[in-house]
Amino acid sequence: MxxxxxxxxxxxxxxxxxxxxxxxxxxxxxxxxxxxxxxxxxxxxxxxxxxxxxxxxxxxxxxxxxxxxxxxxxxxxxxxxxxxxxxxxxxxxxxxxxxxxxxxxxxxxxSQFNLVVPEASPFQKPTDLKGKVIGVGTADGAEVAFVRSIFDADGMKEGQDYKFITVGEGGMAVAGFMQKAIDAYASDTAGAATLTLRGVKLRSLTPPPFQSFxxxxxxxxxxxxxxxxxxxxxxxxxxxxxxxxxxxxxxxxxxxxxxxxxxxxxxxxxxxxxxxxxxxxxxxxxxxxxxxxxxxxxxxxxxxxxxxxxxxxxxxxxxxxxxxxxxxxxxxxxxxx
Missing domain, CATH: 3.40.190.10 (Periplasmic binding protein-like II)
Incomplete structure (x- = not known):
């Protein structure tokens, strides 16, 4: 250079x-x-x-x-x-x-959990589900405790005023609704997306205070x-x-x-x-x-x-x-x- x-x-x-x-x-x-x-x-x-x-x-x-x-x-x-x-x-x-x-x-x-029903259902609030069946993904999932607390706030007790049955995740809940085996579903984020994808339009019954979780x-x-x-x-x-x-x-x-x-x-x-x-x-x-x-x-x-x-x-x-x-x-x- x-x-x-x-x-x-x-x-x-x-x-x-x-x-x-x-x-x-x-x-x-x-x-x-x-x-x-x-x-x-x-x-x-x-x-x-x-x-x-x-x-x-x-x-x-x-x-x-x-x-x-x-x-x-x-x-x-x-x-x-x-x-x-x-x-x-x-x-x-x-x-x-x-x-x-x-x-x-x-x-x-x-909250990433929700209490949901099909949009065409007559249920408008959690107390409308008295005597009804709530589907859950797993028996001990976090969504179960979340939905139970919603019913607790309205004085409704599991086994007395409503009952949970395990139907599996997302896609299984679609079958549960179609077969009228469940009236509502305790949904997580992916479950709500799966139901929507399968053509089940949803309405959330989660009260506003619980949405704040x-x-x-x-x-x-x-x-x-x-x-x-x-x-x-x-x-x-x-x-x-x-x-x-x-x-x-x-x-x-x-x-x-x-x-x-x-x-x-x-x-x-x-x-x-x-x-x-x-x-x-x-x-x-x-x-x-x-x-x-x-x-x-x-x-x-x-x-x-x-x-x-x-x-x-x-x-x-x-x-x-x-x-x-x-x-x-x-x-x-x-x-x-």
Missing amino acids: KRRQFMAAAAGLPLALAASRVHSQAQDELTIVYPSPGGLGYFALYAAIGEGYFAEEKLKIQPRSVNGSAQAIQALLAGQAQLAHPGPGPLMAARERGQDLVYVYNYFTR FGNGYVVTRKYLDENRNLLERFGRALVRGTKFGIDPANRAATLKHARMGNPQQLENMPFAEALLDVYYKLTSPIDPAKGFGYNHPAAWEMWQQTLVASGDLKKPLPDLTRAYSNDLVTAWNAPR
């Missing part, structure tokens, strides 16, 4: 290195641990990745999947991730053990929240944009395509995937749209705590339940662009 060429190259080297440093500093990396690899369930995240919303916020997202909320919390506490996506029960149990975790973004705003959301340590508010504001802002993109019917094909990043197998049966996506739209829509996406309802947290104490999952109420969640960033996440 000639001296002049060498000097020119050497002169450009600091600029190139500086540019490299600027580029590396431009994107903050966030690892998020999920309790399952459900791509459609996290459609908002993958839409925000696919549409470049996180990139615009100078964020690089690394989703990881583990087996359940407890493992997600363990990974967060071990420093293997900056955010986790557990349910409120495991979060409160962790706080009872002295782990200062904060639920910052309420993602699954509604929200599901999994985004959780951080309090230390991380205190030290990274700007970063979390950017994260939530992109996630809200991803949610709004995903629920827009005009973007349905793109939303399904983006969700393949999280779980390609889930989209092998496209009719089922479409039906499942419709269910997730309902599960992630705000209970009160005026509050915006991500909002934590204090009354819903109180309901969860009462239920967990009654079931023995918590020994007693937490000293300060409001420390388990935060709405500090919700306004910024939902602000007009």
